[in-house]
Amino acid sequence: MIHNIVKDKSTKLFVGITAFFVANALIAECIGGKIFSLEKLLGLEPANITLFGEPNLSFNLSCGVLLWPLEFIITDIVNEYYGPKAVKKISYIAVALISYAFFIFYMAINFPPADFWIGSxxxxxxxxxxxxxxxxxxxxxxIIVASIIAFLVSQLVDVTIFHKIKKITGEEKVWLRATGSTVVSQLVDSFIVVFIAFKIGKGWSWSTVLSISLLGYSYKFLIAVILTPVIYFVETRIEHYVGAETAKQMKLSAMKNE
Known part of the structure; x- marks a missing residue:
């Protein structure tokens, strides 16, 4: 029985997707502390936008945004072939392992450093x-609490909207349910992170919270639209890997297991 499970292509695909999903989530958390300038990256002048009365705003973004849009694409793929229960399962796994990682980081930070290493x-x-x-x-x-809560809540929002749209569109218009669910869940993610980390944590004003959230979301929205064709490419590869008939059965089963 174990050998049959290990050899099953749909099972191996799910394990691989889950590993990639968790790895990306953990990497995004680890690199999220660095803020980069999107304008400098593109060779542009600072945007100096004014939002909600906050002047001179530019696209200074956490490096975590490099991977979070990809996470939502993975969510949509899992949703399409394995259903919402599978999305929730991999989301809970990711949250548990991220929490575990931060706990280990905390322990490592508090271990007494070797004298020679301090000045090395x-x-x-x-x-x-x-x-x-x-x-x-x-x-x-x-920031840790905010990122974990935002990740989990936005994942649940994404899976809910995805299946509501799929009930209306059926198997057609993959781009609509994928992009539609992602742009909404990214908005939720952007706001929750800033609200918890900086409104509650640091006492930022509402105008600052809203302006920073909207600025970050505008980038995520654009990337979500740009990455939409990736959904079709991945679906093609999955159908090639498991077979067209198996892929079709997986999609039907995903809808029944909502």
């Missing part, structure tokens, strides 16, 4: 390696 980065202009390690892996507690 001086040649690279890092006077205190322990401080550098702590600043990279020791994100603020509010």
């Amino acid at each position: 980065g001086s040649e690279n202009h890092i006077p205190n390696m322990n401080d550098a390690f702590t600043s990279i892996f020791g994100q603020g507690m509010w």
